[in-house]
Amino acid sequence: MTDLRTEFLGFEMDNPLIIGSASPTVDGAHMRKIVDAGWGSYVVKTLSLDKNVRPDVRPRLNGIGRYSNIINLQNCELITTHNLDWWEGQLRMLKGLDAPMMVSIMATPDLDDWAALGRWCEEHGASIIELNVSCPHGCPEEHMGMFIGQDPQLVHDVTKAVKDEVSIPVMTKLTPNVTDIVQMGKAAKKGGADALSTINTIAGINAVDIYKRLPAPMVLTHGTISGNSGASVRMIAYKWVADLAQNVKLPISGIGGIDSWQAAIGMMMLGASTVQVVTEAMFEGFGFVQEWKRRMLEFMHEEGYESVDELIGLALPSLSSYEDLEVEDHLYPEVNDDVCVQCQRCKIACGDTGGGAITTPYLNDIDDEKCLGCALCAVVCPVGAIDMVVRGESQRWTREQGPPVEKGV
Numbered sequence: 001m002t003d004l005r006t007e008f009l010g011f012e013m014d015n016p017l018i019i020g021s022a023s024p025t026v027d028g029a030h031m032r033k034i035v036d037a038g039w040g041s042y043v044v045k046t047l048s049l050d051k052n053v054r055p056d057v058r059p060r061l062n063g064i065g066r067y068s069n070i071i072n073l074q075n076c077e078l079i080t081t082h083n084l085d086w087w088e089g090q091l092r093m094l095k096g097l098d099a100p101m102m103v104s105i106m107a108t109p110d111l112d113d114w115a116a117l118g119r120w121c122e123e124h125g126a127s128i129i130e131l132n133v134s135c136p137h138g139c140p141e142e143h144m145g146m147f148i149g150q151d152p153q154l155v156h157d158v159t160k161a162v163k164d165e166v167s168i169p170v171m172t173k174l175t176p177n178v179t180d181i182v183q184m185g186k187a188a189k190k191g192g193a194d195a196l197s198t199i200n201t202i203a204g205i206n207a208v209d210i211y212k213r214l215p216a217p218m219v220l221t222h223g224t225i226s227g228n229s230g231a232s233v234r235m236i237a238y239k240w241v242a243d244l245a246q247n248v249k250l251p252i253s254g255i256g257g258i259d260s261w262q263a264a265i266g267m268m269m270l271g272a273s274t275v276q277v278v279t280e281a282m283f284e285g286f287g288f289v290q291e292w293k294r295r296m297l298e299f300m301h302e303e304g305y306e307s308v309d310e311l312i313g314l315a316l317p318s319l320s321s322y323e324d325l326e327v328e329d330h331l332y333p334e335v336n337d338d339v340c341v342q343c344q345r346c347k348i349a350c351g352d353t354g355g356g357a358i359t360t361p362y363l364n365d366i367d368d369e370k371c372l373g374c375a376l377c378a379v380v381c382p383v384g385a386i387d388m389v390v391r392g393e394s395q396r397w398t399r400e401q402g403p404p405v406e407k408g409v
C-alpha cells in the first residue's frame with residue numbers, strides 16, 4: 001500500500017511535509033492549526049533567551065510579483081518577540097498533538113546560553129531542536145544567526161554545546177550565504193548534529209522603489225539587506241541540499257522555495273528526508289497540504305513507489321559534472337499543434353537569439369540545419385507546446401569521447 005508515513009530522527013510522522021520556523025509558527029494556536037490541516041510537523045518560531053528578544057519593525061515584508069504570482073519574498077523579521085515564560089504556555093498547547101514538536105533556538109556564541117536554551121526545550125517537551133545559525137538580518141549584527149553559521153568553528157561549538165546538554169535529537173539549520181555549505185555541514189556533524197536543515201533565507205535586496213529611492217523591504221524611510229525566500233530561491237536550496245546529501249552523511253530537512261507537491265518530491269529526490277515549507281504557506285494558508293498529499297500519493301502509486309522513503313536521493317546518481325553530460329546532435333523542437341496557440345513567441349525568440357530556424361511554428365516548419373538545439377523556443381512557449389525530440393538517426397557522444405565525426409565514425 002502506498003504510504004506517506006515516515007520516520008524522522010526516531011519520530012513517526014503522518015507525512016514528510018513540515019511548516020518551517022517563521023511567521024506561520026508564531027504561537028501554539030497556529031501550530032495546532034498546522035497539524036489539524038494535515039502537515040507532518042512544524043518548527044516553532046525561533047526562541048531565544050529573554051535578553052536577546054527584540055521587537056520587530058513594521059512593515060517587514062516585500063514581494064516581487066502580484067497576488068498568486070509572487071515568486072520572491074524579502075523579509076527582515078526577527079526571531080520571536082516573546083519571552084520564554086510566554087512560550088511555556090504556548091508549547092503546553094501542543095502536547096498530545098500527533099506530530100513531533102520541533103523547536104528552533106538561537107543565541108550568541110556564548111555556549112552556556114545555547115546549552116541553557118537546549119535544556120529549556122527538552123524540559124518543555126521538544127522532540128527535536130533546530131539550531132538557527134542562519135538568519136541573515138538583524139541577528140548577525142548581534143553575533144547571532146548567520147554570524148555563527150558562516151564560521152565552521154562556531155557551527156561546531158554551538159552544535160556540540162547543545163548536544164552535550166540534551167538527550168533529544170539536534171538539527172543544525174545552515175545558511176545558504178556561504179561559498180561552501182559542505183564545510184559547515186561537516187562542522188555540524190563533528191559537533192554531534194543528528195541532522196541538517198537548509199536553506200534559511202538568502203541575503204539580498206529584491207527591489208528598489210525608484211520614486212522614493214528606497215531599497216526593499218522599504219521600512220518607512222530605509223531598507224536593509226535581508227532574507228529572501230519563495231520559488232525564486234529554490235535552485236539554491238536544491239543545490240545545497242544535493243551537495244550536503246552527497247558529501248555529509250546525515251539526514252536532511254530540505255527547505256527553500258517549495259511551492260508545489262512536485263517541488264517537494266524534487267527536494268526529496270535530491271536527498272531530503274523531510275521538506276519544510278514557509279513562504280507558500282504564508283501566501284496560500286495551510287489547507288493546500290491535503291491536495292499535495294493526494295497528488296504525491298497518486299504519483300507514487302503510478303510510479304510504483306510504496307513508501308515515501310524510497311524517494312530520498314533518487315535523483316542524485318544522475319547529478320554529475322559537466323564533462324559527463326551527453327551531446328545529442330539530432331535533438332530538435334517538435335510543436336504540438338493541438339496545444340499551440342500560435343502566439344509566435346518561439347519564432348521571435350529563435351529569430352533574435354537562436355538559430356533563426358522557425359518559420360511557421362504550428363506547421364512544424366523548423367529548419368533543422370539552422371537549429372542549434374538550445375531549447376529556447378520550448379522555454380518561452382507559454383503553453384508548453386514544444387518538446388525537444390530526436391529526429392532522424394540519433395548521434396550521441398560524451399564530451400570525453402568527442403563528436404563521432406572527429407573519431408571517424
Ligand SMILES: Cc1cc2nc3c(=O)[nH]c(=O)nc-3n(C[C@H](O)[C@H](O)[C@H](O)COP(=O)(O)O)c2cc1C
Nearest residue numbers: 020021022046075199200229230256257277278279
Ligand atoms: C517572514 C519570515 C520569517 C522567518 N523567520 C524565521 C525564524 O524565526 N527562524 C528560522 O530559522 N527561519 C526563519 N525564516 C526562514 C524560513 O524558515 C525558511 O528557511 C525560508 O523562508 C526558506 O523557505 P521558503 O522558501 O519555503 O520560505 C523566516 C522566513 C520568513 C519568510
Ligand code: SF4
Nearest residue numbers: 350354355372375377
Ligand atoms: S532549439 Fe533553439 S535554435 Fe532550435 S528552433 Fe528552438 S530556439 Fe531555435
Ligand code: SF4
Nearest residue numbers: 340341343344346381
Ligand atoms: S511559442 Fe508555443 S504557442 Fe506560441 S507559436 Fe510557438 S509553439 Fe505555438
